[in-house]
Amino acid sequence: GAVVSQHPSWVICKSGTSVKIECRSLDFQATTMFWYRQFPKQSLMLMATSNEGSKATYEQGVEKDKFLINHASLTLSTLTVTSAHPEDSSFYICSAQGAESQPQHFGDGTRLSIL
Amino acid sequence: GQNIDQPTEMTATEGAIVQINCTYQTSGFNGLFWYQQHAGEAPTFLSYNVLDGLEEKGRFSSFLSRSKGYSYLLLKELQMKDSASYLCAVMDSNYQLIWGAGTKLIIKP
Numbered sequence: 001g002a003v004v005s006q007h008p009s010w011v012i013c014k015s016g017t018s019v020k021i022e023c024r025s026l027d028f029q030a031t032t033m034f035w036y037r038q039f040p041k042q043s044l045m046l047m048a049t050s051n052e053g054s055k056a057t058y059e060q061g062v063e064k065d066k067f068l069i070n071h072a073s074l075t076l077s078t079l080t081v082t083s084a085h086p087e088d089s090s091f092y093i094c095s096a097q098g099a100e101s102q103p104q105h106f107g108d109g110t111r112l113s114i115l
Numbered sequence: 116g117q118n119i120d121q122p123t124e125m126t127a128t129e130g131a132i133v134q135i136n137c138t139y140q141t142s143g144f145n146g147l148f149w150y151q152q153h154a155g156e157a158p159t160f161l162s163y164n165v166l167d168g169l170e171e172k173g174r175f176s177s178f179l180s181r182s183k184g185y186s187y188l189l190l191k192e193l194q195m196k197d198s199a200s201y202l203c204a205v206m207d208s209n210y211q212l213i214w215g216a217g218t219k220l221i222i223k224p
């Protein structure tokens with residue numbers, strides 16, 4: 001149980017392109033979903049927390065207009081990186097949580113490379 | 116401030132036992148999690164402790180002492196596939212997960 005699917009797993013695109021990443025909880029309802037970013041050999045960095053039906057809460061230093069998050073249902077959240085630039089290249093990982101005290105379960109991550 | 120400390124790197128031998136420590140200072144406590152992360156992959160959930168004591172799950176065990184702000188992850192009968200980073204994370208009073216930087220475990224034959 002507690003399977004989280006993240007798609008796509010790998011994206012390579014040109015600078016200026018917008019990229020959408022989907023995160024789905026397959027066998028449970030996720031009241032909260034999280035989006036992380038991780039650079040090579042560095043720690044996970046939380047970007048934002050989203051609850052179904054409400055606006056995402058962004059961490060300090062994360063531009064909400066650049067990283068658009070939509071959490072329209074209890075099983076789906078999307079992250080759109082708008083007008084991506086090479087410095088946005090990173091490993092983006094989503095996680096989903098069923099209830100407040102439950103563990104977060106992670107998707108497989110999306111490796112984003114902007115040329 | 117909130118802080119989680121764990122060693123940056125550890126090395127152990129295949130077949131042996133290794134203990135990865137984690138100390139924390141957080142505003143409130145609603146549980147401590149251990150995750151495993153292989154290089155280039157997303158983290159996978161290993162264990163959850165909210166009460167003091169030892170939780171055993173196969174070759175892996177996790178211990179918690181809330182009064183000491185301390186936990187450890189014990190890995191027995193080490194296998195080469197156990198080479199990974201092990202992340203300690205504490206859920207604070209707001210149910211926010213505070214992440215440690217991770218311990219890179221290197222297993223040698």
